[in-house]
Amino acid sequence: MKALRISAMALLGALLALTSFFVGMGVGVRQVPVPKAIPAATPTPVPTPETGVDFSVFWEAWGILEREFYGEIPPAEERMYSAIRGVISSLGDPYTSFLDPKQASVARQDITGSFEGIGAIVDMKEGKLVIVEVIEGQPAEKAGLKSGDIILKVDDKPIENMTLLEAVLLIRGPKGTPVKLTVYREGLEEPFEVTIIRQRIEIPTLSYKMLDGKIAYIKLREFNEIASEKLKEALRELIPQKPVGIILDLRGNPGGLLSVAVEVASQFVDKSPILIERTKSGQEKLFKAVPGGLATDPSIPLVVLVNGASASASEIVAGAIRDHGRGILLGEKTFGKGSVQQPFTLKDGSELRVTTARWFTPSGTAIHGKGLTPDIEVKAGEGEKDVQLEKAVEYILGLRREGKSDVCEGCGKQP
Known part of the structure; x- marks a missing residue:
């Protein structure tokens, strides 16, 4: 099974994937059958029925370069990869990409939660x-x-x-x-x-603690293969302590696997859908909430912290929580990556990542290129003071004093 990637920044050493990496950015995780490798095409001098293009022109140019170019010519394999990248660049989509075997091998590390590098998130x-x-x-x-x-x-x-992936590698x-x-x-x-x-x-996928005032704080850095289980471990320890509220910090989270995004959202939301996926043909797929969420109790206020580096899978989770009225968003407008890339592993180990769909929040709100505007906008402070976190704590404690949950007028709808 192969995972659909929905991440948008990169982790150095990582840089994770958008490309995401964690130096990245993808949108969510969905498991799909591993696409079969496409057999290498045999050069042909005649137009193909599918395209009507005479590829003999390509091979003619290839031959002239090999015979006439004054200088060192890159290996044939490298030229072939460059030709593929050239076609991709004509699409105008920064998320459809080609990885040679070495790049593909390194990129696959992103979803495992560890890599070798310098330890930074880049974009x-x-x-x-x-x-x-x-x-x-x-x-x-x-x-x-x-x-x-x-x-x-x-x-x-x-x-x-350079592309984000090229620089990261x-x-x-x-x-x-x-x-x-x-x-x-x-x-x-x-x-x-x-x-x-x-x-x-x-990669420190997740950290958590109980803040003063009995507010549970969870910081999720990336939607990799271990994120869902790490979140469940945190909730199993925090919820029995009867927190008066929960803060889910998705700031700087570039995304990751679609399936993990659905699993994470389902820990807080027990209503469906979590998201809507639409292909270019107009077909829709609804992703339902996974039963058994540990923090779906609406009497426990929930605040999701977001910023301009919250992308893809982060936006899926944030959008689902808000649209279903489970919690509010606080911070700054999110990145705005609402596309899904499906990876195709080719016969030589290289990988073609193709944008196959766009996703929308449960209410049908498009995120791609727009992002999510928080219910409460708070700019990041300078220095070590975390004014956004302070505002989230203040909001939850204010609800407690007033004897309210996290339901607010106008929340749950994209401005």
Whole structure:
């Protein structure tokens, strides 16, 4: 079985997948049969019935380059991969992509919860690789990298206008090996260089604790293969303590597997659907809530923290919680990735990820390119003070004082 990916940022060392990585960004997780490899096409000089295109022109150009080009020609395999990428680039979809065998192998690490790299979450913004977050205690943080830093070069190779995955794969590498980064930081006159020793990064998928006032706090970083079970473990410990409210922190979460998004949402929502998926032909598929959620009691107020780096699977969960009236969203507008990519493993181990559908919240709200606007908008503060978390705590305690649940006028609908 193969998982549908719905993530949008990347984890360095990871960078996870949008590409997501955790340096990424995908939208959700759905298990589908592994698509069969497509047999290699035999060069033909005649138009194919399906396309009406005479591919002899392609082979003619290929032959001329091999005979006449003055310079070193890349291996035939590399040229073939470049041709595939060229076709994909003509689609204008940043999420449909091709990974060669090496890239595909590394990318598959993203959903396992660990990888070898520097330990940072990155995103490609306007052709520049921006660090969204550094993971506490990992090489990137120890080297002094910060959120907002822009990586200009990797081992002296410029990465501007690369795809997110291409840049991430340059930064990832075997444990114990060095990688030199050239970094721009706002406020400094010149870029600086830093050499970091790659390490095995265990992605801190989920952390939780009971805050003052008996408010359960859960931070979910990515929707990987272990996220659902980690959440259940946390809820099994927190719910018996009778919390007066729950804060689910999805800030900076780039997404992941569709199936995991449905499982996570179902821990809080017992109504269906969790999301609606629509193909280009107009067909719809409704994803139902999984029975047995541990935190579906509406008497326990629920606040979901989101920001501009909450994408894909994060938006599925946030949208389902709000549309079904289970809780509210607080923070900043989300990323806006509402497409699903299906991976096709080809015969040589390479992988073609194709956008096959768009997803919508239970109320039919389109997220792609728009994002979710929070019910309570709170800008992130500067420094170490977490004003968004403070506001969430204040909101829940206010409901408790007033003897209310987390139902609010106008909540549950996309503004």
